[in-house]
Amino acid sequence: MHGGCVNFKVIIVDDSEFSRKNISSHLEGTNFDVIAQAGTGLEALEILENSTIDIAIIDLVMPELSGIELTKKIFENKKNISVIMISSLNHESVVMESITAGASDFIQKPIAKENLLNSLNKISQISQEL
Amino acid sequence: MHLELVSTKSANLYILEGMQKSIKPFLKVYDQIHFTLRKPISMVNKIRKETNHEFGFSFNIDGELKGKAIALIDTFEKNISKNEYHDLKAAIQEGLNIVIGNTLGELDQNIDLMSLISPPSFIDLEDNFSIKEKFDLRITLLYSIEFNNKMYNCRLYYLLDKKIYKQVCV
Numbered sequence: 001m002h003g004g005c006v007n008f009k010v011i012i013v014d015d016s017e018f019s020r021k022n023i024s025s026h027l028e029g030t031n032f033d034v035i036a037q038a039g040t041g042l043e044a045l046e047i048l049e050n051s052t053i054d055i056a057i058i059d060l061v062m063p064e065l066s067g068i069e070l071t072k073k074i075f076e077n078k079k080n081i082s083v084i085m086i087s088s089l090n091h092e093s094v095v096m097e098s099i100t101a102g103a104s105d106f107i108q109k110p111i112a113k114e115n116l117l118n119s120l121n122k123i124s125q126i127s128q129e130l
Numbered sequence: 131m132h133l134e135l136v137s138t139k140s141a142n143l144y145i146l147e148g149m150q151k152s153i154k155p156f157l158k159v160y161d162q163i164h165f166t167l168r169k170p171i172s173m174v175n176k177i178r179k180e181t182n183h184e185f186g187f188s189f190n191i192d193g194e195l196k197g198k199a200i201a202l203i204d205t206f207e208k209n210i211s212k213n214e215y216h217d218l219k220a221a222i223q224e225g226l227n228i229v230i231g232n233t234l235g236e237l238d239q240n241i242d243l244m245s246l247i248s249p250p251s252f253i254d255l256e257d258n259f260s261i262k263e264k265f266d267l268r269i270t271l272l273y274s275i276e277f278n279n280k281m282y283n284c285r286l287y288y289l290l291d292k293k294i295y296k297q298v299c300v
Contacts, residue, residue, distance in 0.1 A: 110157070110228050
């Protein structure tokens with residue numbers, strides 16, 4: 001992660017192109033730069049292999065690899081990255097499973113810009129302090 | 131304390147009441163697509179496309195309730211270009227994911243039945259589509275969807291099988 005007041009590199013992983021587009025537009029003009037988007041977990045792993053990303057915003061329900069499986073794989077590879085899980089579901093067990101897998105936060109869809117920025121600011125603040 | 135299996139009739143009623151409490155009457159997704167409930171829950175027998183102006187999505191439901199959520203969207207007389215159709219599909223797919231996912235989340239909170247949805251499969255305008263499988267509970271709702279200043283009718287079906295055990299204190 002970066003030190004000082006700098007921009008954070010973000011990847012959005014969601015099988016919904018509509019969702020990726022809208023989350024990305026929520027982050028326009030902020031210090032969170034969306035440098036990559038992926039429609040599947042496998043695509044995301046490939047991108048993460050070849051780039052430095054600070055924060056991954058990951059959808060829970062995706063084909064091939066779920067958000068929880070992807071998060072586990074990311075941390076198996078010991079990536080220095082923070083994960084925000086997003087989903088239309090909000091069951092307690094799903095939230096707990098996401099956090100146990102390594103997610104730093106869980107946001108229910110539809111995602112309000114304010115909630116997303118609060119979560120990102122909190123995560124970036126913690127990572128800067130570490 | 132023991133576990134008692136409730137009767138089929140009361141189990142259906144239990145889920146139906148839970149669904150009534152849990153459905154979203156209105157949902158705005160990213161300020162771009164609006165879902166408004168037009169007709170409340172009713173029971174249904176036939177689930178099929180009525181014309182080839184309808185497209186849709188089918189989500190599998192798995193957990194303490196098993197089955198499907200199917201949405202059919204009517205595009206009759208909407209004059210949609212190819213690009214508009216692409217955008218409409220993408221917006222409705224995500225909108226439905228949110229409407230159904232939020233409803234299942236509420237259902238878990240209201241009647242303690244936990245179920246998850248799968249990524250959807252797409253039903254195109256030209257596809258023949260009907261459901262012949264039997265489900266314990268077949269319910270439908272009618273939403274109107276507003277996207278890009280156009281309104282679309284959307285029939286949303288929940289086809290559910292359940293295995294409910296109710297805990298009773300004795």
